[in-house]
Amino acid sequence: MLAEIKKQFYETTVKELEDINIKLSHEEVPVEDHPVLTEQIFTLTHQISGTGPMLGFDGASKLSRKLERTFYDIRAGQRNLTPQLIWQTKRAIEVLIQTFVEENSIQRQ
Amino acid sequence: MTSQDLTLLSFKIGEDIFAVDALQVNHILEVPSTITAVPNTPVFMLGIINLHGNIVPVVDMRILMGNEKTINGADTSIIVINPNAEQESRLGLLVDMVKEVIETNQSELTETVTDGKKGLIDTFEGTLCINEEFIHVIDIKNIMEVIEK
Amino acid sequence: MIDKFKAKFVEESMDNVHDLEEALFLLEKDMNNKELIERIFRAMHSLKGGGAMFGFNHLSEFTHHLETIFDWVRGNKLAVSTDLISLTFSAIDHINHLLKTGDLTNDEEIADQKAFIQRVQAFLTLTDSPAQKAGMTSVEASGAEAAIATKTYLISFIPQPELLQNGTNPLYLMDDIHALGQAVSIAYTHKVPSLDLIDNTSNYCIWQILVNTAESVNEIKDVFIFVEDECELHVDQIAETNIIGKPEINVLIEKALQHNLLLTPDDFKSGDWNKVQTKEPEEKKKVVVKEHKISSIRVTSHKIDELVTLVSELVTIQAQLSLYAENHDDPVIGALTENIQKLSRQLRENAFDISLIPLQSELMRFQRLVRDLSKEQNKDIDFVIEGGDLELDKNIIENLTDPLLHILRNSIDHGIELPEERIAKGKSPKGTILFKAFHSGANVIVEISDDGKGMDTEYIRQKAISKGIIEADAVLNEKEILELLFVSGFSTRDTVSDVSGRGVGMDVVRRKIANIRGEVTIESQVGKGTLISIRLPLTLSIIDGLLVKVADNQYVIPISSIDKIYALDPAQIKQSFNNVVIIDKEQVPFIDLRKVFNEPQHQTDIVQMVMVKSEDKKSGVIVDNVVGEYQTVVKPLGRYLKKQEIISGASIMGDGTISMVIDTSRLLQSRKNIKVTG
The missing domain is CATH 1.10.287 (Helix Hairpins)
Incomplete structure (x- = not known):
């Protein structure tokens, strides 16, 4: 049962991360899209940080907590979503996906 | 006064005195009990010796200089030269006797006068005259060419 | 310490460049291959990042532009073209140069690099999107920035050992900083422990970066946002203008590296750059270089x-x-x-x-040669490689490269015809050069064959006669005529082309191959092509040999070429007028080493015959007696005994005496020669 939940969590999360990654890959992310994107990243990373550790994705959870914190600030208007930040977020999300994949394969062994 | 810019090692072949650039000299050895003859080589090529684990060919300078008598005596020695500091260029010169180290100047050398060609060596770096004795300075490059020919 | 890492970087980068070159060759054949484009991009990326990290700033700057190009290609913003590939090939040469020499110091070279970068950038002007990276407003250190106010910042990035553990790659961070503007990075590696104490997953490096940018401090700090917890970070403005590259700054950096003292903003305070304050370095945690799984190590x-x-x-x-x-x-x-x-x-x-190292490592040079020369001469050549993964003694490979390059040049210059010529002859317009390497017993064979015009034996014969190499009435078979190509001073061309004349230098090729105890043979058919075959030993310095006695000397015959040993009555040899003895009702040709070495005739009651084989030849070799089997270190005889072809070296025995090593293939060849001339 737990394995099933884990599998589902892994699959949907990675898919959603990849989704975000593609959005971030665009030449320029239109400013009007920023709030939606911020919300999406915050929600997803919040989820990962909450559920991840339970399912054994420790590394991924740790990293996602950083993203969560940053996007919490952006959401609250305490930080701006600068192009540099978008770029770093893209980097972080790529690492996050990689970490997920690695942790998932380790668990399956 | 100029500084001494040339150091030579002189040696005897028969009654003649020759010298080589001392900086090119690696070792001076007694003649070992065996020199391994290499087949099908010219007469002056005496063979090869084992010098601290490396192979060094030895040539008989007496033959190269056109001397008839080539009998080894107590003073017969091998001067190992190492031109270009390359292992593969190392060469042993068997001479009748090693004399001395001479400090001199390049400018003291006069042109060597050869009395017709006796041996295989035809060029010299020059001749030095000390105490009425003539010392012919051997051109190592020339020797190498002659042997490699 | 830093030098050690630098050296390692250079070595690894050479591999990268190698990979790059390989991918480029493949890309040339398959221009839309995404995977290859990605590989090239990755290689450029690593070179750029690593370059910045280890102080190869020119390399980093240069590859940055190429990376951008391949980033565009990968994003379908730019198409791969032959021009682009050619440009990248020459860029690879430049990268190699930069790796070898480090940052350029010569003004002329710096100007050359600038010009080169402009050529690279010309490819980018074809499209109009100015951004290099997703939505980043970045300022390059090119003329355009003069209008924008830029400041110089000192970034001190002191990571904790755990930095690498959550997937952070410091390379990327360096990269992003470099993307902000002109930047110089300084890597401090003095905290790196000795190799045995290194923990692969820990970071031991500290970086400082000087960057000139229009971005704000916060913008710069954003780069490090997701590593905040794992590092100590300082970003300080040190100048209102661009001071990077000023000699005083370089001196500061030099000093900092020498003493492993991090730069502080104070160091840049006054115009008096030389005043370096010695300040206790801050306590830093250990660190670095993420090593991947160690399945292999590098050794010089x-x-x-x-x-x-x-x-x-x-x-x-x-x-x-x-x-x-x-x-x-x-x-x-x-x-x-x-x-x-x-x-x-x-x-x-x-x-x-x-x-032993794989032949592969040299193949790239060959591929490159074929590519460049055939382009230059408008020939269409398919270079096929078989057995590139074969391994050989590195000393053999080193000495093999030149002769092989020479042979290949010959094939391209004089073997393969122009496409129209080929069509006229009814051949495919595209010529083929096949490079094949394979094992054959204790040997390795390398063959280079082409389907070009082949060699005209009659022409070679005439030439040899006019050169006085053979008599006008000499009767030679084809094989013997082709052998003439190896005779010193032989050339089938009066005017030597700038690259090579067919036959020119084949004597040198043979000599060089002989130096590594190899043999070269040629086969050729007019109109069909030429095959050059090189037989090489696996290793040079030690052989298993059979110690034999001949007159007063001892000789070593390599075991690999020995078949059997027989005892014979010397009378049997003396009776034979054609050097053949009958053994088991079979005629066996023999070579008497006493004769070959001009020693007096045998006086003993019995002699021994060692059966030796080499290539297709087989012969008995008569010796006084066999002493035993020995493993020996072969030492060279030196330059003065080079002409001693039958003896390939000497070996010092346990008791200090010397025995000579016999080159069996030469020995057998000498017998053939005796037969031909006699």
Whole structure:
């Protein structure tokens, strides 16, 4: 049962991360899209940080907590979503996906 | 006064005195009990010796200089030269006797006068005259060419 | 310490460049291959990042532009073209140069690099999107920035050892900083522990970066946002203008690296740049270089040479020990000696295995040569490689490259015809050069064949006659005529082309191959093509040999070429007018070493005949007697005995005496020559 939940969590999360990654890959992310994107990243990373550790994705959870914190600030208007930040977020999300994949394969062994 | 810019090692072949650039000299050895003859080589090529684990060919300078008598005596020695500091260029010169180290100047050398060609060596770096004795300075490059020919 | 890392970076980068070149070759054949484009992009990316990290700033700057190009290609914003590939090929040469020399110091070279970068950038102007990276407003250190106010910042990035553990790659961070504007990075590696203490997952490096940018401090800090927890970060403005590259700054950096003292903003305070304050370095945590799984390690070739030499010495000493044990009837020493012999044999084999490297490493140069020359001469050539993964002694490979390049040049210059010429002859317009390497017994064979015009034996014969190499009435078969190509001074071309004349230098090729105990043969058919075959030993310095006695000397015959040993009555040899003895009702040709070496005739009652084979030839070799089997270190005879073809080296025996190593293939060849001329 737990394995099933884990599998589902892994699959949907990675898919959603990849989704975000593609959005971030665009030449320029239109400013009007920023709030939606911020919300999406915050929600997803919040989820990962909450559920991840339970399912054994420790590394991924740790990293996602950083993203969560940053996007919490952006959401609250305490930080701006600068192009540099978008770029770093893209980097972080790529690492996050990689970490997920690695942790998932380790668990399956 | 100029500084001494040339150091030579002189040696005897028969009654003649020759010298080589001392900086090119690696070792001076007694003649070992065996020199391994290499087949099908010219007469002056005496063979090869084992010098601290490396192979060094030895040539008989007496033959190269056109001397008839080539009998080894107590003073017969091998001067190992190492031109270009390359292992593969190392060469042993068997001479009748090693004399001395001479400090001199390049400018003291006069042109060597050869009395017709006796041996295989035809060029010299020059001749030095000390105490009425003539010392012919051997051109190592020339020797190498002659042997490699 | 930094030098050590630099050297390692250079070595690894060479691999990267190698990979790059390989991918480029493949891309040329398959221009839309995404995977290859990605590979090229990755290679450029690593070169850029690594360059910045290890102080190869020109390299980093240069590859940055190429990376951008391939980033565009990968994003379908730019199409791969032959021009782009050619440009990238020359860029690879430049990268190699930068890796070898480090940052350029010569003004002319710096100007050249600028011009090159402009050529690279020209590809980018074809499209209009200015951004290099997703939505980043970044300012390059090019003329355009003059209008924007830029400031210079000192960034001190002191990561904790855990930095690498959550997937952070410091390379990317350096990269992003470099993307902000002109930047110089300084890597401090003094905290890196000795190799045995390194923890692969820990970071031990500290970086400082000087960057000139229009971005704000916060913008710069954003780069490090997701590593905040794992590092100590300071970003300080140190100048209102661009001071990067000023000599005073370089001096500061030099000093900082020398003393492993991090730069502080104070160092840049006054115009008096030389005033460096010595300040206790802040306590930093250990660190770095993320090493990947260590399935292989890099060792300098010099260390391998040393190992091989030491093992060779050991083998010699062991032989002395064996000799001693034989003469002293002590069972303990006997047993120990036997064990040492076994061990040193294993050690020897291992050491040699290590010194073998794949031929592959040189193939790129060949591919490159074929590509460049055929382009230059408008020839269409398919270069096919088989057996590139074959391994050979590195000393052999080193000495093999030049002759092979020469042979290839010959094939391209004079072998393969122009496409129209080929069509007229009814051949495919595209010529083929096949490079093939394979094992054959204890040897390795390398063959280079082309389907070009082949060699006109009649022409070669005439030429040899006019050169006075052979008599006008000499009767030679085809093989013998082709052999003339190896005669010194032979050339089938009066005017030597700038690249090579067919036949020119084949004597040199043979000599060079002979130096590594190899043999070269040619086969050719007019109109069909030419095949050049090189036979090489697997290793150079140690051989298993059979020790034999001939007159006063001892000789070593390599075991690999020995078939059988017979005892004969010397009378049998004397009776034979054509040097053939009958054994088991078969005629066996023989070579009497006493004759070959001009020694007096045999006086003994019995002699021994060693059956030796080389290539397709087989012959008996008469010796006085066989002493035994020995493993010996072959030492060169030196330059003065080069003409001694039959003797390829000498070996010092346990008792200090010398035995000479016989080159069996030369020996057998000499017999053939005797037959031909006699």
